[in-house]
Amino acid sequence: MEMWLGYMRLILDGAWITIQLTVFGCAFALAVAIVAGLGRISRFATLRWLSVGYIEFFRGTSIFVQLFWIYYVLPLMGFTLTPMQAGVLALGLNVGAYGAEVVRSAIQAVDIGQKEAAVAVNLTRYQTMRHVILPQAIVIMLPTFGNNAIELLKGTAIVSLISLSDMTFQAQVVRAQTGNTAVPFITILILYFAIASVITFGVRLLERRLTRGLDGVRA
Amino acid sequence: MDWDWQFVWEILPTLLEGAKITVIATLLGYLLAVALGLVFAILRRSHNRLLSRPTAGVVEFVRGTPLLVQLYFLFYILPEVGITLAPLVAGVIGLGLHYATYTSEVYRAGIDNVPRGQWEAAKACNLTTRQTWRHVVLPQAIMPVIPALANYLIAMFKETPLLSAITVLELMNQARSIANYNYRYVEPITLVGVFFLVISLIAVMGVKYLERRFGSHGKRGRAAT
Numbered sequence: 001m002e003m004w005l006g007y008m009r010l011i012l013d014g015a016w017i018t019i020q021l022t023v024f025g026c027a028f029a030l031a032v033a034i035v036a037g038l039g040r041i042s043r044f045a046t047l048r049w050l051s052v053g054y055i056e057f058f059r060g061t062s063i064f065v066q067l068f069w070i071y072y073v074l075p076l077m078g079f080t081l082t083p084m085q086a087g088v089l090a091l092g093l094n095v096g097a098y099g100a101e102v103v104r105s106a107i108q109a110v111d112i113g114q115k116e117a118a119v120a121v122n123l124t125r126y127q128t129m130r131h132v133i134l135p136q137a138i139v140i141m142l143p144t145f146g147n148n149a150i151e152l153l154k155g156t157a158i159v160s161l162i163s164l165s166d167m168t169f170q171a172q173v174v175r176a177q178t179g180n181t182a183v184p185f186i187t188i189l190i191l192y193f194a195i196a197s198v199i200t201f202g203v204r205l206l207e208r209r210l211t212r213g214l215d216g217v218r219a
Numbered sequence: 220m221d222w223d224w225q226f227v228w229e230i231l232p233t234l235l236e237g238a239k240i241t242v243i244a245t246l247l248g249y250l251l252a253v254a255l256g257l258v259f260a261i262l263r264r265s266h267n268r269l270l271s272r273p274t275a276g277v278v279e280f281v282r283g284t285p286l287l288v289q290l291y292f293l294f295y296i297l298p299e300v301g302i303t304l305a306p307l308v309a310g311v312i313g314l315g316l317h318y319a320t321y322t323s324e325v326y327r328a329g330i331d332n333v334p335r336g337q338w339e340a341a342k343a344c345n346l347t348t349r350q351t352w353r354h355v356v357l358p359q360a361i362m363p364v365i366p367a368l369a370n371y372l373i374a375m376f377k378e379t380p381l382l383s384a385i386t387v388l389e390l391m392n393q394a395r396s397i398a399n400y401n402y403r404y405v406e407p408i409t410l411v412g413v414f415f416l417v418i419s420l421i422a423v424m425g426v427k428y429l430e431r432r433f434g435s436h437g438k439r440g441r442a443a444t
Contacts, residue, residue, distance in 0.1 A: 056420070057416065060416040060419035060423070062377040062378070062379075062380050064377075064378075064380035065391065065408060065412045068391075150283065155285075157285035157286075160287070161384060171288070175295065185288060185295070189288055192284045192288065193280055193283045197283070
């Protein structure tokens, strides 16, 4: 029993790393998604092309390849990253590319009349986006963002392959030390599922909070 | 950083060897995902709660946990209960099972979109449950969701490098062993990236074609009812 408590601590340490990766990765992905999503529908052709290039590249290659490239090839160009930084960068850029398409389609899904009304009351482009379009678009984005966050959580498992001691990595350590496979792996499966459930629950709360006052507007 | 073409030509045959395994794993895994997903979707709609509840539980659990851990589970834990799988077999089952939970959601959306009247009409014609599914509901449910199903083929293809973690000698694993052996990471890993990018872009064009072909078909079908 004593022994298992020690190993449990190891796995919980890993869970902390997994949570950090998920939180930082999501924050970074969100920022990238908004920038690239807005860039995708920008007035300026250069911005549009840059965004499309980024989105297609990161959606088209595997997260696995991106992570390895960032971790092993970037140092040769002079950027050395810790495994944690490489993990957050790869996860954020990868999930951000998927998120950018969500941002784009959500903004385009906001009724055109809203934009026309904003023009009619003489709002600037920035004001229109900030106070009229985005508050409504965010509600459309949220459920998909929730799914993306869970995808990102599951993606964190692969950073164990670049020697970051996340939950999956620690489970491997416990397996190697005890020779018992079932206990560590079932434990982390349950922990992953628990974290995913927290995300689902949080997104649902946020959705309820943000839709307040939009009842008349939404179909 | 320097790019060595000589080295690229040297390693290309080995990488193609790995690419072959990647493609095989993708196709077999996808077949399993498409078949099993349909089973999940139908079981989930069953009126028998002993069938629908556990299916829903399994689908939610598999979808909420990482594929990598599931692969470890299949590869390291099943042997302890007497089921030893070859790496590729474990990989294909892992991919298939994981993506079946995604495709089952796609099927579910398709089935939900079949108008109620179709079920009622089937009942009126005295079709059995089996006949209703087989001849009335599924043909209408599946056609419009074919593009969405195809999207998961691309998604799954990009997840195959995970199989390297359970020692399958697919593309990424070959690239890593070449890289570790020669201390050169740039060429092998970049080539793998290019391979994925090219295949994905081609596949995306394929999906766009399917969208034109079947997406519109679905709309016409629904408009007529």
